Amino acid sequence: xxxxxxxxxxxxxxxxxxxxxxxxxxxxxxxxxxxxxxxxxxxxxxxxxxxxxxxxxxxxxxxxxxxxxxxxxxxxxxxxxxxxxxxxxxxxxxxxxxxxxxxxxxxxxxxxxxxxxxxxxxxxxxxxxxxxxxxxxxxxxxxxxxxxxxxxxxxxxxxxxxxxxxxxxxxxxxxxxxxxxxxxxxxxxxxxxxxxxxxxxxxxxxxxxxxxxxxxxxxxxxxxxxxxxxxxxxxxxxxxxxxxxxxxxxxxxxxxxxxxxxxxxxxxxxxxxxxxxxxxxxxxxxxxxxxxxxxxxxxxxxxxxxxxxxxxxxxxxxxxxxxxxxxxxxxxxxxxxxxxxxxxxxxxxxxxxxxxxxxxxxxxxxxxxxxxxxxxxxxxx
Amino acid sequence: xxxxxxxxxxxxxxxxxxxxxxxxxxxxxxxxxxxxxxxxxxxxxxxxxxxxxxxxxxxxxxxxxxxxxxxxxxxxxxxxxxxxxxxxxxxxxxxxxxxxxxxxxxxxxxxxxxxxxxxxxxxxxxxxxxxxxxxxxxxxxxxxxxxxxxxxxxxxxxxxxxxxxxxxxxxxxxxxxxxxxxxxxxxxxxxxxxxxxxxxxxxxxxxxxxxxxxxxxxxxxxxxxxxxxxxxxxxxxxxxxxxxxxxxxxxxxxxxxxxxxxxxxxxxxxxxxxxxxxxxxxxxxxxxxxxxxxxxxxxxxxxxxxxxxxxxxxxxxxxxxxxxxxxxxxxxxxxxxxxxxxxxxxxxxxxxxxxxxxxxxxxxxxxxxxxxxxxxxxxxxx
Numbered sequence: 001x002x003x004x005x006x007x008x009x010x011x012x013x014x015x016x017x018x019x020x021x022x023x024x025x026x027x028x029x030x031x032x033x034x035x036x037x038x039x040x041x042x043x044x045x046x047x048x049x050x051x052x053x054x055x056x057x058x059x060x061x062x063x064x065x066x067x068x069x070x071x072x073x074x075x076x077x078x079x080x081x082x083x084x085x086x087x088x089x090x091x092x093x094x095x096x097x098x099x100x101x102x103x104x105x106x107x108x109x110x111x112x113x114x115x116x117x118x119x120x121x122x123x124x125x126x127x128x129x130x131x132x133x134x135x136x137x138x139x140x141x142x143x144x145x146x147x148x149x150x151x152x153x154x155x156x157x158x159x160x161x162x163x164x165x166x167x168x169x170x171x172x173x174x175x176x177x178x179x180x181x182x183x184x185x186x187x188x189x190x191x192x193x194x195x196x197x198x199x200x201x202x203x204x205x206x207x208x209x210x211x212x213x214x215x216x217x218x219x220x221x222x223x224x225x226x227x228x229x230x231x232x233x234x235x236x237x238x239x240x241x242x243x244x245x246x247x248x249x250x251x252x253x254x255x256x257x258x259x260x261x262x263x264x265x266x267x268x269x270x271x272x273x274x275x276x277x278x279x280x281x282x283x284x285x286x287x288x289x290x291x292x293x294x295x296x297x298x299x300x301x302x303x304x305x306x307x308x309x310x311x312x313x314x315x316x317x318x319x320x321x322x323x324x325x326x327x328x329x330x331x332x333x334x335x336x337x338x339x340x341x342x343x344x345x346x347x348x349x350x351x352x353x354x355x356x357x358x359x360x361x362x363x364x365x366x367x368x369x370x371x372x373x374x375x376x377x378x379x380x381x
Numbered sequence: 382x383x384x385x386x387x388x389x390x391x392x393x394x395x396x397x398x399x400x401x402x403x404x405x406x407x408x409x410x411x412x413x414x415x416x417x418x419x420x421x422x423x424x425x426x427x428x429x430x431x432x433x434x435x436x437x438x439x440x441x442x443x444x445x446x447x448x449x450x451x452x453x454x455x456x457x458x459x460x461x462x463x464x465x466x467x468x469x470x471x472x473x474x475x476x477x478x479x480x481x482x483x484x485x486x487x488x489x490x491x492x493x494x495x496x497x498x499x500x501x502x503x504x505x506x507x508x509x510x511x512x513x514x515x516x517x518x519x520x521x522x523x524x525x526x527x528x529x530x531x532x533x534x535x536x537x538x539x540x541x542x543x544x545x546x547x548x549x550x551x552x553x554x555x556x557x558x559x560x561x562x563x564x565x566x567x568x569x570x571x572x573x574x575x576x577x578x579x580x581x582x583x584x585x586x587x588x589x590x591x592x593x594x595x596x597x598x599x600x601x602x603x604x605x606x607x608x609x610x611x612x613x614x615x616x617x618x619x620x621x622x623x624x625x626x627x628x629x630x631x632x633x634x635x636x637x638x639x640x641x642x643x644x645x646x647x648x649x650x651x652x653x654x655x656x657x658x659x660x661x662x663x664x665x666x667x668x669x670x671x672x673x674x675x676x677x678x679x680x681x682x683x684x685x686x687x688x689x690x691x692x693x694x695x696x697x698x699x700x701x702x703x704x705x706x707x708x709x710x711x712x713x714x715x716x717x718x719x720x721x722x723x724x725x726x727x728x729x730x731x732x733x734x735x736x737x738x739x740x741x742x743x744x745x746x747x748x749x750x751x752x753x754x755x756x757x758x759x760x761x762x763x
Contacts, residue, residue: 282757297680
């Protein structure tokens with residue numbers, strides 16, 4: 001066992017850190033306030049290989065591994081959580097299933113532009129009445145010759161406001177429950193496709209969250225991913241990988257908050273000395289660092305297991321559960337250390353605090369992770 | 382360099398061997414030894430024969446010479462079966478064998494290490510005093526040079542392995558005016574004149590490990606028993622504790638793992654409201670949290686061990702591992718007992734002992750509070 005980034009991974013970290021500082025950080029506060037989707041950031045990240053970090057180069061990706069992917073998502077999220085989730089969704093929830101289940105033509109036609117960042121992807125599973133219970137989705141796909149016709153609607157779709165391609169899950173037969181669910185890649189310029197308004201949220205304001213509508217939307221049968229009925233399996237596998245990305249995002253948010261709190265604690269004077277000299281503050285900082293390190297290790301472990309083609313659902317669920325709840329605690333303490341200033345928008349911790357909250361909800365709530373984990377435990381994993 | 386979580390084949394084999402030994406030889410008698418407050422000298426001797434008591438001592442002195450991670454795997458397995466034996470083992474390896482192997486003169490090593498390495502001689506660590514716990518520098522024990530000897534005076538408290546132990550790393554002031562720079566480290570053997578052990582302590586848990594005060598009444602040891610240089614004692618103590626925290630973290634992981642096993646088994650078989658309680662979400666979610674925190678604790682422990690293996694400063698990470706793993710293990714034992722309901726409060730069930738045993742992990746070898754100070758100092762660069 002060894003947990004040291006390889007030279008290539010260190011180089012990636014340094015490159016992404018510089019990119020984050022020069023390109024992402026300066027706009028983080030502004031896009032949080034405006035909700036503007038940073039499409040140019042996505043394209044530039046794509047040029048660095050960040051849109052498909054572990055997609056092989058022949059399909060437009062950076063050809064690195066899942067640990068490198070964690071590193072990249074952490075570094076981006078450390079300055080801007082919205083930008084972090086934009087990349088995480090494109091990598092884990094769109095590129096990954098195309099890589100795993102796509103045929104050669106789909107990989108060349110659909111995956112390559114996504115993995116290189118020329119096109120933006122989104123993952124359309126959740127519906128108004130189908131959240132944790134994804135198998136209850138109602139969007140219909142009817143076969144019509146060499147195409148399918150989609151009807152229905154999706155909610156809370158990250159990247160949805162600007163996505164070029166949507167990975168859409170629809171049922172060919174609601175009677176068949178999850179066995180009827182089928183995955184399609186739908187171009188967002190297809191007839192009968194429309195988007196709702198941009199959701200105004202507590203955090204990750206700039207992640208382009210919106211509703212998607214399909215009204216008689218035709219999709220070529222060639223752009224169906226896997227077979228009819230494979231969709232649920234594809235979605236669950238994608239979410240396993242996505243959980244690694246969200247764990248890394250949570251680690252990044254928390255790391256950003258810790259660094260802000262450390263700097264603040266050293267410069268803020270009360271009772272005649274820097275507040276970093278008080279044990280109460282030191283203990284907060286120690287707890288934060290300890291939990292961040294634990295979460296990062298869990299994320300790395302899940303990513304490593306995935307990269308080795310080992311079973312990693314349990315590891316991903318544990319990483320996601322731990323990291324997201326950690327980020328909530330850490331950003332809360334970081335805000336507390338900042339006192340009243342932390343409650344204002346003048347300091348980044350206020351944004352980190354809001355952004356962390358969603359990591360406990362999307363790509364499987366903490367409660368769903370606990371069901372996944374306890375299933376494994378009770379089965380004797 | 383790589384990010385790589387797998388164990389080597391050698392580590393897998395060793396772990397399997399110790400797991401089998403723990404399952405067959407240790408676990409069946411754990412409850413009885415706890416009830417009788419019995420230190421199992423025979424079982425400890427068997428552990429010595431397996432090489433579990435001199436793991437960190439160099440091979441040329443007869444020890445295992447293993448890397449910290451391998452050692453952590455062994456402590457986890459033993460502690461899962463019996464936390465008392467876990468601490469007996471951890472103390473002799475981490476805070477006695479390790480500092481002697483690291484800081485003693487060649488002549489001193491040749492005198493004391495082979496006996497320890499073979500498992501025939503248990504070791505201990507005498508730093509704490511009745512008035513000096515976390516504030517180790519305030520110790521009052523003294524040592525003065527007298528010809529070819531050092532003569533120690535003082536009282537040490539909470540000494541694990543005092544009684545069965547034959548070799549102790551002890552700390553005393555050689556220059557009381559010099560404050561923390563006046564502390565020196567010594568190797569004191571139990572047969573030294575003026576060495577005396579008090580009555581065994583009655584403890585909340587770890588009842589099958591021996592803990593007692595140690596008294597130095599004009600205790601005379603050879604001049605060559607000084608560890609390192611005069612005045613380096615506190616540095617040696619802190620370096621030792623940095624390293625030994627891995628052992629307590631691993632002990633905590635072992636206890637935590639056992640708590641999860643017991644709680645899972647109980648939740649599967651206990652039926653309430655017509656179904657096994659494992660089917661109630663409230664119980665499942667507790668198991669999920671325990672399992673997740675176990676992984677986090679183990680990851681921190683292994684990471685600290687791997688950093689230490691590369692001879693880099695593992696101080697911050699060992700402190701994180703010790704604080705996190707011990708607190709997580711306490712939470713896990715608490716929840717495991719809760720899942721057992723009233724049965725858990727009965728000593729008929731193993732979880733009650735575990736709940737008592739785990740409590741000290743946040744206290745000894747540096748309290749959680751001291752670990753947080755260590756972490757904060759690293760973060761703040763102070």
